[in-house]
Amino acid sequence: MRIVVSGTHAIGKSTLIGDFAAAHREYEVLPDPFELIDAAADEPDASTYLAQLRIAADRLLDLSPGDDVIAERGPLDFLAYLVALDDLGRIDLDADVLSRATALTEEAMTHVDLLVLLPITANDGIRAPEDEDPGFRQAMNDALSDLVDDAELLGSARVAEITGQPPQRLHRLRVEIGQGDRSERSSKTLACPMCGDRLSFEILDDEKFLVAWSCVICGLVRTTEPA
Numbered sequence: 001m002r003i004v005v006s007g008t009h010a011i012g013k014s015t016l017i018g019d020f021a022a023a024h025r026e027y028e029v030l031p032d033p034f035e036l037i038d039a040a041a042d043e044p045d046a047s048t049y050l051a052q053l054r055i056a057a058d059r060l061l062d063l064s065p066g067d068d069v070i071a072e073r074g075p076l077d078f079l080a081y082l083v084a085l086d087d088l089g090r091i092d093l094d095a096d097v098l099s100r101a102t103a104l105t106e107e108a109m110t111h112v113d114l115l116v117l118l119p120i121t122a123n124d125g126i127r128a129p130e131d132e133d134p135g136f137r138q139a140m141n142d143a144l145s146d147l148v149d150d151a152e153l154l155g156s157a158r159v160a161e162i163t164g165q166p167p168q169r170l171h172r173l174r175v176e177i178g179q180g181d182r183s184e185r186s187s188k189t190l191a192c193p194m195c196g197d198r199l200s201f202e203i204l205d206d207e208k209f210l211v212a213w214s215c216v217i218c219g220l221v222r223t224t225e226p227a
Contacts, residue, residue: 001114002111003069003114003177004074004114005073006073006118006144010126010137011124012126012169013073016169016170021070024070027070028070029069029071030059046093046097050082053105056108057074058108061111075104075109076148076153080144082101083098105153109157110155110156114160115160116162117161119163120141124164164217168217200215
């Protein structure tokens with residue numbers, strides 16, 4: 001399966017990929033394209049993100065169906081960074097540049113089976129420091145979320161939005177590739193309303209059928225009993 005893990009900076013992509021790779025050594029890991037560019041400006045600009053978009057796209061275009069690969073970031077990430085820079089007024093994004101970057105992203109995404117999206121949430125346990133540029137971090141997160149809603153950009157790639165702490169994220173990813181508890185795939189109605197993680201239940205009173213619902217992150221969420 002060809003997997004891309006996407007999300008803004010300081011969101012836990014490397015941690016999830018490292019945990020996954022340790023459990024699935026048959027998968028090749030494609031590193032963050034930032035590690036592959038010759039040089040990076042002190043303040044990354046449009047050219048920096050365009051270079052990374054090209055690297056991310058080219059390596060996906062080289063893949064074939066049946067390859068077992070997990071990539072840290074795809075071209076969609078860098079398209080989101082360009083949009084975020086423009087939204088914040090830090091660059092004046094040329095329409096032709098955006099059009100060509102979008103077309104390349106769309107082509108590359110036809111070589112992706114599963115897009116894993118790690119969004120910023122209140123319960124992800126991640127507190128990014130000030131030097132991570134929180135405003136830009138949030139703007140990229142929002143831009144990426146909007147781009148993921150574009151069916152033409154995604155092609156046939158399946159999207160899995162994964163939240164929670166590292167163990168929950170790993171479990172959810174393993175479920176998505178068919179290596180975890182498959183019952184979780186149909187548990188949307190049993191998702192925590194606060195963080196989106198899986199709810200578990202405990203029967204408190206057999207006679208009254210009183211049930212407590214909780215999740216690993218938020219703790220007790222609600223109790224239910226027959227009317």
